[in-house]
Amino acid sequence: MTDTTPSSLRTGLRTEVRLVSYPKGIPEPSDFTLAEVQLPTLREGQILVRNTFMSVDPSMRIRMNPSPGTGSYLSPYQLNAPLEGWAVAEVLESRHTGFTPGDHITHFKGWRDIDVLDPGSRGYRDPLKVTVDSTTPASSYLNSLGVSGLTAWAGICCLAEVRRGDVVFVSGAAGSVGSLAVQIAKILGATVIASAGSAEKVEYCRTALGADAAFCYRDGPVADLLHEAAPTGVDVYFDNVGGAHLTATLDEMNVGGRIVMCGAISGYSSSDGPPPGPHNLFNITARSLTVRGFLAQIFAHRFDEFRTQMIEWRSRGLILERETIVQGLENAPAAFIDMLSGVNTGKMMVDLR
Incomplete structure (x- = not known):
């Protein structure tokens, strides 16, 4: 034996x-x-x-x-x-x-x-x-049933309070949290724009995750690519990347828009220190934006609520x-x-x- x-x-x-x-x-x-x-x-x-x-x-x-x-x-x-x-x-x-x-x-x-x-x-x-x-x-x-799912759920549902008709932009959309954020926003009836790092990932965001538009951030200036993908502006930005993505999105946010800042991976491994902050932060004031940074752990008291909701979505085949x-x-x-x-x-x- x-x-x-x-x-x-x-x-x-x-x-x-x-x-x-x-x-x-x-x-x-x-x-x-x-x-x-x-x-x-x-x-x-x-x-x-x-x-x-x-x-x-x-x-x-x-x-x-x-x-x-x-x-x-x-x-x-x-x-x-x-x-x-x-x-x-x-x-x-x-x-x-x-x-x-x-x-x-x-x-x-x-x-x-x-x-x-x-x-x-x-x-x-x-x-x-x-x-x-x-x-x-x-x-x-x-x-989806762990911290990645909790992070996406908390940002989209609890902080951004995404509702039907919103235009939601998710950066890093092919990653663990971003891919779930895209799907949750779609479940809630939003139009979703996604950015990712390759043509294959862009196709995945469109065909598998259901994003309405997607672009590869390596194909040109993020500001130009986002402006083309979001002709009516952005109501909610779920930020996994920071850096140039955040700067570009601040110029595309609609009045009263909501930004939830989950991460800033563009600066985590920089050998030259973190990238400089956005030069256009006054858009937060001029456009009456709400900006919320968060950690998943502050929603630990709502973990059972999150998991119940995610299990229900999974049972209906809504989560990939x-x-x-x-x-x-x-x-x-x-x-x-x-x-x-x-x-x-x-x-x-x-x-x-």
Whole structure:
């Protein structure tokens, strides 16, 4: 009979990915290392889990800066210590009354194969039981049913309050959050304009996600491309990119428009520091715009509401999930680098099974 016990359990060692140097610009493979460490002894109130999928997200790049600055709401990763991020896991052993072996959970200790967790100790990032079945694969809990979905839902539904007839512009629309923001805005009856980084992604936004117009931001000045795509102006801007996209959109916003600022990936990996701020910020005053920056975690108290709504949309076939999956923990740094370089379409994640 084949022994299916994870090798880490047989050896008593955990394999983890560590950051060994703070990158400048896009990270290099040499900024990471794979290490083996002794697995902690399972104590009362703890659970032993095996990660099955882990997420790589743009915000992780902010934490790879050695000192606080733009994005300092996230503490820097420590060198020669394991990275962390969202993951889906299976419970292997439990000494906690709320969990049993075979349960599936989400938690915030990705970038390792197995680990001992303390339920009840991390609040928003606490281990949470989820249902994995034929209609809801484990990976969905890092995608439409996870923080990516919560971010898109919160920005479109709660902050921008998108309504039928709005013209909504989503930048970074082929990524994990952007692709869901496009679809949610369409469900609510908006006209949606999308930007993405390649002709293939533009076609994906149009044909798969249902965007009414889309353009590749590499094809010319964003200001010109957006002006052509939005002849009547923009009512709502869901910003994943910042930089030139934000500057261009401020000139296209209609009076009373709403901007929700989710991210600014154009500046996360800049080796020359963050890009200069928009020169046309007075448009916020002149056009009576509302600008809201937000983090998904401030909507943690509405997570059940979000997930109920997303499950209903999924059941009606209104939500398409696209995933770019890399195999193996040892390839997690490459997946992260590829995501920052725009290689992925949809959610980038690593399969650890």
